[in-house]
Amino acid sequence: MENSQRVMLQAQSTYLDWNNSIEILDKAFDAGLFVLIIGPKGTGKTSLVREFAARKSTKLESINFSLRTRESHLVGTKTMTDGNIGFDEGILIKSMKEGSILYLDELNAAEADVLLRLDEALDDRRQIVLKESTGEMIEAQKGWFVIATINPLTHVGTKELPPQLLSRFPVRIRLDYPPEATEVEIVKRHVSANHDDKIIQGIKLANVLRQAAAVEELYYSPSLRETIAFAKLVDLGISPKEAADIVFGNVYAQWGSVEYQKVNDIITSMFGR
Numbered sequence: 001m002e003n004s005q006r007v008m009l010q011a012q013s014t015y016l017d018w019n020n021s022i023e024i025l026d027k028a029f030d031a032g033l034f035v036l037i038i039g040p041k042g043t044g045k046t047s048l049v050r051e052f053a054a055r056k057s058t059k060l061e062s063i064n065f066s067l068r069t070r071e072s073h074l075v076g077t078k079t080m081t082d083g084n085i086g087f088d089e090g091i092l093i094k095s096m097k098e099g100s101i102l103y104l105d106e107l108n109a110a111e112a113d114v115l116l117r118l119d120e121a122l123d124d125r126r127q128i129v130l131k132e133s134t135g136e137m138i139e140a141q142k143g144w145f146v147i148a149t150i151n152p153l154t155h156v157g158t159k160e161l162p163p164q165l166l167s168r169f170p171v172r173i174r175l176d177y178p179p180e181a182t183e184v185e186i187v188k189r190h191v192s193a194n195h196d197d198k199i200i201q202g203i204k205l206a207n208v209l210r211q212a213a214a215v216e217e218l219y220y221s222p223s224l225r226e227t228i229a230f231a232k233l234v235d236l237g238i239s240p241k242e243a244a245d246i247v248f249g250n251v252y253a254q255w256g257s258v259e260y261q262k263v264n265d266i267i268t269s270m271f272g273r
Helices: 003-012 021-031 045-056 091-098 113-120 180-188 195-214 224-235 242-255 257-271
Strands: 034-038 058-064 074-083 082-088 101-105 127-129 138-139 144-152 171-174
Touching: 003 058, 003 101, 021 034, 021 045, 021 144, 021 171, 034 045, 045 101, 045 144, 082 091, 091 101, 091 113, 091 127, 138 180, 180 195, 180 224, 195 224, 195 242, 195 257, 224 242, 224 257, 242 257
Parallel strands: 034 144, 034 171, 058 101, 101 144
Antiparallel strands: 074 082, 127 138
16 A cells, blocks of 8 residues: 555544554564454454554455354355355355455354364464365465454353464454543544543543443443444533433443442433433
8 A cells, every 4th residue: 555545544544543453463464473352342343453454455354253153154155056056155265265354253252163163274274175065175365364352251152262273363462441531532533523521521431330340330331332422422412411321321221220220320420410
């Protein structure tokens, strides 16, 4: 990418690389080392990966893992069209053939058989036998790069990764909630007017709720998405108190009136009635 294009891309981006993650990804990419990003939901892991791929001007293939993810989603599945047997390649095979960036989101939510199949492609040989189809050996194109993210084991649905798979990702980035001043700068990139005092107030509320969730006093920890949403609503003329109720408060009603009232009292103490 030419320097002028890089400047234009960075000017348009709302991503703030506050902990130097882009440089670490760059070094890992150059060294051919796969990367694991570790952190709770809503800390910008996916935004980081998208930003990196955009800066590299490289195609990004991605898959979000869950209990429903099957080997066929990765490798592919046989098809029948007009009596002819074909094969639809899965995202792993497509990515290896293209030499693109493969993003494995929430990898530690996948089932053991899926991880085992993936492990075959991630070793140093960068190849996999397509036993589901012709039995051919698929070798990754030069430049194939894999980034995975995992959530802490305290998150519902997560499991500990097998050691052999964990070793496939020797570069590890920890991405937590940013410092308050940094989060203010991130959020300000998503609004048009100057609402610094109100944004700071919303982030302080989010941090109070995050700290309460960390010690299991609350069930839910607000993400960066929610502080950005709070600022956007304020930017549209909604009062900070109402925006706080909408974004931060109402979600706790699903855990019952006690939980909801606890958070509502916190909001009232910070924003008034």
